[in-house]
Amino acid sequence: MANQRPIRVLIAKPGLDGHDRGAKVVARALRDAGMEVIYTGIRQTPGMIAEAALQEDVQVVGLSILSGAHLELFPRVIEELKSRGVDDVLLFCGGIIPHEDIGTIETLGFKGVFGPGTTTTDIIEFVRAHAPVRA
Amino acid sequence: MFDERTREAARAARARYDAEVAAEGREQERPFVTTSGQPVRRVYDPTDLAGLDYERDIGLPGHYPFTRGIHRTGYRARTWTIRMFAGFGSAEETNGRYRYLIDHGDDGLSVAFDMPTLMGYDHDEPEAAGEFGRCGVAVDSLADMEILFDRIPLGAISTSMTINSPAAVIWAMFIAAAEKQGVERGVLRGTLQNDILKEYIAQNEYIYPPAESMRLVVDTIEFASREMPLWNSISISGYHIREAGSTAAQELAFTLADGLEYVRWCLERGLDIDEFAPRLSFFFNCHNDFFEEVAKFRAARRIWAREMRERFGAKSPRSWLMRFHTQTAGVSLTxxxxxVNLIRTTLQALAGVLGGTQSLHTNSWDEALALPSEKAVRLALRTQQVIEHESGVVNTVDPLGGSYFVESLTNEMERRCLEYFEEIERRGGVLPAIEAGFFQSEIADASERYQREIERRERVIVGVNDFAIDEPLEIPILQMDPQGEARHLERLRRVRATRDPDRARRALRDLEGATRDGENVMPYLIEAAHAYCTVGEICNLWRRVFGEQPISLSI
Amino acid sequence: MQAAELVEGVLAGNRRALARAISHVEADSPTGRELQRALYPRTGRAQTIGITGSAGAGKSTLVGAVTRDERRRGRTVGIVAVDPSSPFSHGAILGDRIRMQDLTSDPGVFLRSMASRGNLGGLSETATGVVDVMDAAGYDVVIIETVGAGQDEVEVATAAQTTVLVTNPGAGDEIQSMKAGLMEVAQVMVVNKADLAGADTAVTQLRALLAIADLRAWRPPILKAVAKTGEGVPELVDAIDEHHAYLRSHEHGDRERRELARKQIVALARAALHRQALETAEHSGALAALVDEVAGRRRDPRSAAEILLGAVKREWGEAALAEPTPENAAR
Incomplete structure (x- = not known):
């Protein structure tokens, strides 16, 4: 009905790497789980990602990165989000993320870190469980 | 392939056999399909090869249509080239890794570049932020190339370079580096990936619009055919198409369609097919499904030979040969x-060898987590050595040839590939199909299907959706030199400050003129490389002249 | 953020407040209605443009090109890009930002993707509400773009002051089969991808169709453009501006504004009636019983519908749904 708001999720790839198989699979899976996915795809700067999160008023931001630049780019995304006052979104990420980096990424505010072999079911459940409720 | 009597007898026997099996009812109630979702029958016999003509379709190794391999002697004269793809951090670090690999039996270099290099940015541009050396080596100018190949005799070893949009630029820098080592370009051996079409289709590392990019590709092919007879000017790649989630048949069909597209563009330029076709090379993925992969390689050779000879009228037998590099499937790593990735990689590598690959890269077991450590890379290399020296599979050529199953799968692969050719034709050809997002959505659909099979546990991935355990991960992580980036940026600054400014300016101006006038850009690029112009300077010049290709919308 | 706070934020040009306000309007929540009540008197300043046409016509690219041109004219632009929700999962993938990469970091542009959500006839109203919020936030131009040419999508686009219909060369069959209605709601027609063969034929076909359409004083111009290169886009924006000026000045302009208002009220009332009637029917239990009967082939669907309507009328009291007579209309 009219006032049942689906969860809105932003899926983006920061940086230059073009490997978007994972991002696409996740975007499609979340759509099939009834969510509205704002897909911005590849080559997004931290500023573009934060601005999209703001304008689209998403509850969730999922970032995919396979180039290894996560420790450089994720903090910049967080910074850009904060500078816009976007402080109430659920953050998760996926890609080639070395185990020893996970702690750092969690400290940044990411609630979920998903590596290769993750099922989309896990991600859907994660988003449903943690997405902030909006009036 | 069999006479009517044999086929008749086989048919009758098969009918009885199927009835027996049905009566027993002991088979599992699940679809038996390949990794690509291709149904596989219970057993194969002469009835499955009814239309096959031994002479026409199979023949002997080294004979048209080369189903069984391009060399008469298979691996008995020369085994495949062990070629390990490597590159990270600064030129100094990667140079160290190359010399380590050569010391351990690597036969050929394969250079991985980092994202800014692949996208044609200098490392001090804002777009490069955070990307330095992450998934390959950083190269901005000839100064980096000189260090990258320091104490590596470029005249003696073959070098493969994985670079696409800026391929011509990097190649020019490589040629310049060799010339500075005193090696003439005419004796250089190696491969430039240079396959822009699959970037639009799958990997997304494109800069310029398709037509402008194709012009650069044809420039390089033309230059190679005139001046560098031992160089593979392009490596037409299915690897990335498969990594993006395609099926084996899609990988085969889209790659070959790309190959035919390059041929058409070269012919339109006025090149003679037998002048350039022998230097076209291919690059395939090797995924989990053993027989399907072997069949894919066999079908690829047969289709290519027929297309080149029958469709394009190539006269030289060398033009008919499909030579290819294989890499095990990165996407299959967990x-x-x-x-466990080590075991997957071993099986994949074996399929590549049984498919008759000319060179092989085996992934390291830790690559789903990080850049591979030195020890992991050594194990991957040892995997190839075990196959070569211990397994015995190199003793005979195309050992799976004649297998009812493998021949039938080979036919099926060919059939599906030709169907895709027709479909692409109906869509107006490769470029219009790219613009319409045809390849992209075919791949995304296949990728989604595969993922769904895993999630529904219709397909077991060991350690992922079955046989899972909870264990802390202990992975030795490759540590990059923390000073690498600063050192690199300092070098870039020094290059710009100390090069002959007039020569650099002139080189760029001449390059722009040649670009606009439709002249072959290669000689101008080599001069620009010698003048220490940077990758970013050249690629940005082209961004201005060509414009940029917008990011594809298809999902 | 509460409604009052959001209203203040929207009027002050706070982008975060705007984004949140749009969510409320989109969800048709009580806060959303309160926002619309408070913001509507502050609307009417923006020039609103609806862009419609079949999938693949290049609408997103054209919206990008129009936006760039508007920006060159010094105007700020709000964009509402509507994409269909999946009929099965009700989810959606909204990809319009990809086509407008370069615009998304321009502070003079605000882009909001919207899924159709399969609302009960409410899409056009919700989208119009979102346009109003952007209008109130002070954007000079508000563009609303819809994919496909279904009833809903066309309605969305026509809720704007100026509706632009996008077609392509070689879309001859499509143009021929175009419902006269679609022709009549468009105030500007543009053949996009005009660098392809057949552009002039498409223009001729459109012109022929227009000749037999029932038009008022405004004659829709037919233009050619190549959104990818920006060719023909300034002329398109000029034509949109001309129509805007026409609305502001011409006597027909007033009539069209009133018609738009009437359409909006009726559509909203219709949607509300539809929704409330169904809620009542489900609540009273009448629907469930009738479903059993029809599914069991004991009663035909038409009679069942009549009975259902009767039940709703009884719930509400006959007077509420009676034909308006002078007496009860005056009451």
């Missing part, structure tokens, strides 16, 4: 129980 971060769970990562040691």
């Amino acid at each position: 971060s769970q129980q990562p040691e």
Whole structure:
């Protein structure tokens, strides 16, 4: 009905790497789980990602990165989000993320870190469980 | 392939056999399909090869249509080239890794570049932020190339370079580096990936619009055919198409369609097919499904030979040969129980060898988690050595040839590939199909299907959706030199400050003129490389002249 | 953020407040209605443009090109890009930002993707509400773009002051089969991808169709453009501006504004009636019983519908749904 708001999720790839198989699979899976996915795809700067999160008023931001630049780019995304006052979104990420980096990424505010072999079911459940409720 | 009597007898026997099996009812109630979702029958016999003509379709190794291999002697004269793809951090670090690999039996270099280099940015441009050396080596100018190949005799070893949009630029820098080593370009051996079409289709590392990019590709092919007879000017790649989630048949069909497209563009330029076709090379993925992969390689050779000879009228037998590099499937690696990746890679590598690959890269078991460590890379290399020296599979050529199953799968692969050719034709050809997002959505659909099979556990991935364990991961992580980036940026600054400014300016001006006038850009690029112009300077010049290709919308 | 706070934020040009306000309007929540009540008197300043046409016509690219041109004219632009929700999962993938990469970091542009959500006839109203919020936030131009040419999508686009219909060369069959209605709601027609063969034929076909359409004083111009290169886009924006000026000045302009208002009220009332009637029917239990009967082939669907309507009328009291007579209309 009219006032049942689906969860809105932003899926983006920061940086230059073009490997978007994972991002696409996740975007499609979340759509099939009834969510509205704002897909911005590849080559997004931290500023573009934060601005999209703001304008689209998403509850969730999922970032995919396979180039290894996560420790450089994720903090910049967080910074850009904060500078816009976007402080109430659920953050998760996926890609080639070395185990020893996970702690750092969690400290940044990411609630979920998903590596290769993750099922989309896990991600859907994660988003449903943690997405902030909006009036 | 069999006479009517044999086929008749086989048919009758098969009918009885199927009835027996049905009566027993002991088979599992699940679809038996390949990794690509291709149904596989219970057993194969002469009835499955009814239309096959031995002479026309199979023949002997080294004979048209080369189903069984391009060399008469298979691996008995020369085994495949062990070629390990490597590159990270600064030129100094990667140079160290190359010399380590050569010391351990690597036969050919394969250079991985980092994202800014692949996208044609200098490392001090804002777009490069955070990307330095992450997934390959950083190269901005000839100064980096000189260090990258320091104490590596470029005249003696073959070098493969994985670079696409800026391929011509990097190649020019490589040629310049060799010339500075005193090696003439005419004796250089190696491969430039240079396959822009699959970037639009799958990997997304494109800069310029398709037509402008194709012009650069044809420039390089033309230059190679005139001046560098031992160089593979392009490596038409299915690897990335498969990594993006395609099926084996899609990988085969889209790659070959790309190959035919390059041929058409070269012919339109006025090149003679037998002048350039022998230097076209291919690059395939090797995924989990053993027989399907072997069949894919066999079908690829047969289709290519026929297309080149029958469609394009190539006269030289060398033009008919499909030579290819293989890499095991990165996408099949899992971060769970990562040691298991070693076993996956071994099976994939074996399929590549039985498919008759000319060179092979085996992935390291830790690559789903990070850049591979030195020890992991050594194990991957040892995997190839075990196959070569211990397994015995190199003793005979195309050992799976004649297998009812493998021949039938080979036919099926060919059939599906030709169907895709027709479909692409109906869509107006490769470029219009790219613009319409045809390849992209075919791949995304296949990728989604595969993922769904895993999630529904219709397909078991060991350690992921079955046989999972909870264990802490202990992975030795490759540590990059923390000073690498600063050193690199300092070098870039020094290059710009100390090069002959007039020569650099002139080189760029001449390059722009040649670009606009439709002249072959290669000689101008080599001069620009010698003048220490940077990758970013050249690629940005082209961004201005060509414009940029917008990011594809298809999902 | 509460409604009052959001209203203040929207009027002050706070982008975060705007984004949140749009969510409320989109969800048709009580806060959303309160926002619309408070913001509507502050609307009417923006020039609103609806862009419609079949999938693949290049609408997103054209919206990008129009936006760039508007920006060159010094105007700020709000964009509402509507994409269909999946009929099965009700989810959606909204990809319009990809086509407008370069615009998304321009502070003079605000882009909001919207899924159709399969609302009960409410899409056009919700989208119009979102346009109003952007209008109130002070954007000079508000563009609303819809994919496909279904009833809903066309309605969305026509809720704007100026509706632009996008077609392509070689879309001859499509143009021929175009419902006269679609022709009549468009105030500007543009053949996009005009660098392809057949552009002039498409223009001729459109012109022929227009000749037999029932038009008022405004004659829709037919233009050619190549959104990818920006060719023909300034002329398109000029034509949109001309129509805007026409609305502001011409006597027909007033009539069209009133018609738009009437359409909006009726559509909203219709949607509300539809929704409330169904709620009542489900609540009273009448629907469930009738479903059993029809599914069991004991009663035909038409009679069942009549009975259902009767039940709703009884719930509400006959007077509420009676034909308006002078007496009860005056009451």
